[in-house]
Amino acid sequence: xxxxxxxxxxxxxxxxxxxxxxxxxxxxxxxxxxxxxxxxxxxxxxxxxxxxxxxxxxxxxxxxxxxxxxxxxxxxxxxxxxxxxxxxxxxxxxxxxxxxxxxxxxxxxxxxxxxxxxxxxxxxxxxxxxxxxxxxxxxxxxxxxxxxxxxxxxxxxxxxxxxxxxxxxxxxxxxxxxxxxxxxxxxxxxxxxxxxxxxxxxxxxxxxxxxxxxxxxxxxxxxxxxxxxxxxxxxxxxxxxxxxxxxxxxxxxxxxxxxxxxxxxxxxxxxxxxxxxxxxxxxxxxxxxxxxxxxxxxxxxxxxxxxxxxxxxxxxxxxxxxxxxxxxxxxxxxxxxxxxxxxxxxxxxxxxxxxxxxxxxxxxxxxxxxxxxxxxxxxxxxxxxxxxxxxxxxxxxxxxxxxxxxxxxxxxxxxxxxxxxxxxxxxxxxxxxxxxxxxxxxxxxxxxxxxxxxxxxxxxxxxxxxxxxxxxxxxxxxxxxxxxxxxxxxxxxxxxxxxxxxxxxxxxxxxxxxxxxxxxxxxxxxxxxxxxxxxxxxxxxxxxxxxxxxxxxxxxxxxxxxxxxxxxxxxxxxxxxxxxxxxxxxxxxxxxxxxxxxxxxxxxxxxxxxxxxxxxxxxxxxxxxxxxxxxxxxxxxxxxxxxxxxxxxxxxxxxxxxxxxxxxxxxxxxxxxxxxxxxxxxxxxxxxxxxxxxxxxxxxxxxxxxxxxxxxxxxxxxxxxxxxxxxxxxxxxxxxxxxxxxxxxxxxxxxxxxxxxxxxxxxxxxxxxxxxx
Numbered sequence: 001x002x003x004x005x006x007x008x009x010x011x012x013x014x015x016x017x018x019x020x021x022x023x024x025x026x027x028x029x030x031x032x033x034x035x036x037x038x039x040x041x042x043x044x045x046x047x048x049x050x051x052x053x054x055x056x057x058x059x060x061x062x063x064x065x066x067x068x069x070x071x072x073x074x075x076x077x078x079x080x081x082x083x084x085x086x087x088x089x090x091x092x093x094x095x096x097x098x099x100x101x102x103x104x105x106x107x108x109x110x111x112x113x114x115x116x117x118x119x120x121x122x123x124x125x126x127x128x129x130x131x132x133x134x135x136x137x138x139x140x141x142x143x144x145x146x147x148x149x150x151x152x153x154x155x156x157x158x159x160x161x162x163x164x165x166x167x168x169x170x171x172x173x174x175x176x177x178x179x180x181x182x183x184x185x186x187x188x189x190x191x192x193x194x195x196x197x198x199x200x201x202x203x204x205x206x207x208x209x210x211x212x213x214x215x216x217x218x219x220x221x222x223x224x225x226x227x228x229x230x231x232x233x234x235x236x237x238x239x240x241x242x243x244x245x246x247x248x249x250x251x252x253x254x255x256x257x258x259x260x261x262x263x264x265x266x267x268x269x270x271x272x273x274x275x276x277x278x279x280x281x282x283x284x285x286x287x288x289x290x291x292x293x294x295x296x297x298x299x300x301x302x303x304x305x306x307x308x309x310x311x312x313x314x315x316x317x318x319x320x321x322x323x324x325x326x327x328x329x330x331x332x333x334x335x336x337x338x339x340x341x342x343x344x345x346x347x348x349x350x351x352x353x354x355x356x357x358x359x360x361x362x363x364x365x366x367x368x369x370x371x372x373x374x375x376x377x378x379x380x381x382x383x384x385x386x387x388x389x390x391x392x393x394x395x396x397x398x399x400x401x402x403x404x405x406x407x408x409x410x411x412x413x414x415x416x417x418x419x420x421x422x423x424x425x426x427x428x429x430x431x432x433x434x435x436x437x438x439x440x441x442x443x444x445x446x447x448x449x450x451x452x453x454x455x456x457x458x459x460x461x462x463x464x465x466x467x468x469x470x471x472x473x474x475x476x477x478x479x480x481x482x483x484x485x486x487x488x489x490x491x492x493x494x495x496x497x498x499x500x501x502x503x504x505x506x507x508x509x510x511x512x513x514x515x516x517x518x519x520x521x522x523x524x525x526x527x528x529x530x531x532x533x534x535x536x537x538x539x540x541x542x543x544x545x546x547x548x549x550x551x552x553x554x555x556x557x558x559x560x561x562x563x564x565x566x567x568x569x570x571x572x573x574x575x576x577x578x579x580x581x582x583x584x585x586x587x588x589x590x591x592x593x594x595x596x597x598x599x600x601x602x603x604x605x606x607x608x609x610x611x612x613x614x615x616x617x618x619x620x621x622x623x624x625x626x627x628x629x630x631x632x633x634x635x636x637x638x639x640x641x642x643x644x645x646x647x648x649x650x651x652x653x654x655x656x657x658x659x660x661x662x663x664x665x666x667x668x669x670x671x672x673x674x675x676x677x678x679x680x681x682x683x684x685x686x687x688x689x690x691x692x693x694x695x696x697x698x699x700x701x702x703x704x705x706x707x708x709x710x711x712x713x714x715x716x717x718x719x720x721x722x723x724x725x726x727x728x729x730x731x732x733x734x735x736x737x738x739x740x741x742x743x744x745x746x747x748x749x750x751x752x753x754x755x756x757x758x759x760x761x762x763x764x765x766x767x768x769x770x771x772x773x
Contacts, residue, residue: 004241007226008217009033011083012183012234014150015281016273018081018293019170023179024231028090033229035220036091038084039213039236040076040100043263047389048100050265051085052092055385058085059268059286063467064105067260070471072109075464077268079286081293087231097225101216101232103209106258152190163284167348188238208256210239211249218246233281265388266467269410270378287378288349305332305347305355312356312371321367323360331359349376381410381462392478394470400430400480408441408462415442415458428456432511433484437473439466481513488516492523498531499539505561506543521560528564534579537568538594544568545601562605569610572598573617577624580631585669588628592673595631599638615644622653629657629666633673640681651687658695664707667695672714682726689729696770697763704766711770723771730767 004010009031013020028036044062058080065073078085091098150162159165170179196203213236220228230240270290275282283289291311295304309328316323335347335355342351353368353376361367373379386398401408404427406415417424431442442458476490477483488508495501501524508516524544531537544565580591602614621627621635632653640650657670671692675681682689699707715723 004217004243005221007221008228008230008240010184010230010232010237010240011180012187012237013083013231014166014170015084015233016077016079016082016283016286016289017166017170018289018296019166020179021081021083021086021293022296024083025086025090027178027180028087028229031227031229033091033096033227035223035225035228036087036096036098037101037216037220037228037230038087038098039102039232040084041074041102041105041263042100043105043261044076045098045100047263047265048088048098049092050385050388051088053385053387055383056265057383058082059270059273059380060382060384061266061268061464062263063266064109064261064263065468065471066109067262069111070468070474072111072259073468073471074105074109075266075268077273079268079270079273079290081289084231087229099216099220101213101230103205103212104258105263106261107208107256108205109261110257110259152194153186164348164350168344183234184237184241187234188241191235191238208252210236211252213240214243214249215246215253218243262389262471264390264467265384266464267382267384267408267462268464269382269462270380271410272464274377276377285349285376287374287380288376290378290380291375303332303336303346305335305352308352309335309356309360311375312360315371315374316360316367319367319370327360331355334359379410381408391471391474393474393480393483394467396479397434397470404430406430406460409460410462412459412461414445415460417456417458419454419456428510429512430480431458432507433480433513436484436507436511437469437476437480437487439469439473441466484511485513485516488513489519492516492520495523496527498524498527498536499543501527502540502543506547509547521564524561525564528568534572534575535591535594537572537575538598541565541568541572542597542601545604549604549606565605566607566610569598569602569605570613573613576617577620580621580624580627582626583628583631585628585630588630588669591628592630592634592676595634595638596676615639615642619645629669629671630673632657633670634676635673636670637674637676637681647685647687651691654688654691658691664699664703668707668711668714671711675714675718678718678722682729693760693763696766697759708770715771727768727771730764730771 009027011024011027013024041062041064043064047062050056058078060078062076062078063073064076065071078088088098090096150166152162154162154165157165159168213232217228217230217240232240270286273282273286275284291308292304295307298307306328309331312331313323313325313328332355335351338351338354339345339347344351347355356371357363357365357368361371390398400406404423406427415427417428419425419428431444434441435444441462442460445457445459473483473487476486488504488511492501492504495504501520505517505520505524508520528537528540544561548562548565583591598614599618602611605611618635618638622632622639624632636650636653639645640647654674658667682692696704715726718726
């Protein structure tokens with residue numbers, strides 16, 4: 001194959017390496033090219049000039065997405081220390097023509113392949129298949145070789161990972177010898193020895209990419225440029241250094257399918273630039289690489305180790321941790337000594353970390369984890385200028401963020417909102433609207449700190465991927481409010497689950513979407529009228545009760561929702577006994593959850609008639625023959641806690657459930673429902689305690705063994721303090737003994753039976769097995 005013409009100068013780079021960026025800038029200054037070709041999406045050339053805007057602050061990324069389906073998207077991240085970013089800035093400052101030369105994304109962001117056609121229909125050999133399937137071991141091996149060829153070189157050098165190899169041979173270089181001939185030689189040797197890509201889709205895709213790059217080089221050469229700088233991933237240098245016949249490349253690039261794409265700039269974070277985030281071309285320490293880049297440009301005196309320790313000490317002091325100047329000096333000495341012992345000219349990150357952990361962290365791992373998250377990986381969030389192209393929804397969101405003073409940040413922070421203040425209320429509306437749109441910038445904390453329903457605490461953290469979700473959501477509207485309204489109405493129309501629409505109604509009200517309320521509530525009314533299943537009605541009640549109770553605090557009136565809710569509660573009261581009949585264990589668990597939800601929701605309505613009707617339904621449940629023990633016990637406990645009946649009624653039901661005529665499994669389930677959530681009732685009521693005591697004492701050994709796991713599950717759910725109190729209580733004699741009444745006995749005695757100490761002592765070991773975890 002013919003060699004590349006002498007007008008071309010190939011610079012094989014690591015996509016995010018400060019040493020490589022430093023060397024590349026020096027080489028470009030020496031060469032002074034009249035054309036610059038960079039591996040990247042050609043669709044982005046139209047917005048490349050924005051990189052020179054002072055408002056563009058890396059890390060940023062080029063975002064290319066399919067017009068008809070924004071979920072098919074590709075990011076091209078760039079940091080301040082990325083060689084491509086420095087090359088772009090170099091060219092823009094000097095007016096050098098700059099082009100991207102990778103295979104256009106319009107040929108890569110294609111829909112998933114269709115099912116295999118029948119045998120009598122010939123397949124189109126030019127249609128590429130989806131290269132993202134990584135379940136095949138061959139595909140996994142291919143990606144490992146392509147994404148991190150440095151690991152192969154590191155293994156050849158006797159090192160464990162490519163990051164260490166790169167830092168030792170590149171970042172710690174002290175001479176001015178050009179780096180790029182050595183990189184080209186290493187990659188040529190690696191590609192000659194490496195096995196070919198085993199996965200056919202990946203092999204075809206790589207062949208097309210490199211063919212397109214060569215065609216771009218040929219086009220630039222035909223234009224007459226004399227000094228053409230080519231910046232690409234080091235892996236591609238051997239493929240660009242020797243050109244096959246142009247006809248072969250043209251054949252690879254004919255009949256390529258395409259799709260319409262859009263392109264823009266978007267902020268990025270160092271957390272997403274890290275390899276641990278899943279980014280294939282990521283580095284393990286982007287924050288540290290940023291430090292190396294800034295240190296290489298700094299004119300201040302001092303070693304790399306001393307400057308790094310200053311950053312570490314400042315961070316530790318900000319967190320209230322002790323870190324003196326003496327500590328920092330000792331850490332610098334230790335890092336430099338370790339580097340000397342290992343034959344290195346300057347300390348690397350490994351030596352710095354060992355010194356920091358030993359001296360500044362006193363051997364503790366926790367401060368080192370903080371240093372890694374904040375300084376080594378870093379959470380810097382880039383910025384883009386307002387002139388960058390964006391969908392109208394993205395501009396609307398940016399305007400709202402500025403108006404409400406909610407700046408996107410990569411670091412997680414707490415936002416405490418007082419909904420009585422207009423500004424805080426609008427911030428709450430924006431965050432709720434974004435959550436509706438599937439953009440969870442804020443996560444609401446359920447801990448209200450006792451400040452009432454006017455109080456909200458949010459955890460905010462902006463993720464770069466939200467840029468794609470904003471584009472996806474733009475199909476619903478051009479403003480945040482309109483888009484959230486359109487999505488809510490569509491979801492309500494499509495949903496057939498009453499509970500889902502009830503939850504959606506709550507979300508719509510919290511987001512203050514008046515144009516969506518009517519449609520969602522109408523759908524809620526229709527589903528409530530058509531739904532005959534009591535379980536579905538019960539699932540919907542908690543969310544609607546919260547709206548009915550707290551809606552006015554947010555200046556929202558929902559009388560229609562209250563009307564729907566009243567009708568649903570009435571139907572639940574009527575149909576509850578029938579819905580609870582003939583339940584197996586799994587169905588009883590589900591009904592128990594619903595029962596507790598409705599029981600907590602009814603008091604929020606503040607309606608005496610509704611509360612009385614609910615209590616009557618619970619009474620019917622508690623006395624219903626053949627009812628699952630879990631439900632009967634839960635109904636009895638609800639009546640006890642609400643003081644609906646005399647205490648003797650609870651004792652009567654307990655005695656009936658624990659009588660000798662009741663199956664032990666049924667009795668254990670009844671106890672689980674009765675004691676669910678808290679066992680304090682046993683501590684404060686001697687008669688309940690004694691009834692349980694007597695029942696356990698009367699159980700035959702085989703029945704006790706069958707019942708023990710159920711009881712242990714019940715008591716194991718209590719808080720540790722409750723279990724400790726119950727254990728202490730079990731060591732004390734009962735003061736008010738009560739015998740368990742059987743199903744066939746109708747007699748009662750005027751005086752309690754005598755207390756038998758010996759029988760109680762025999763029971764103590766069994767209680768310890770039950771109550772002590």
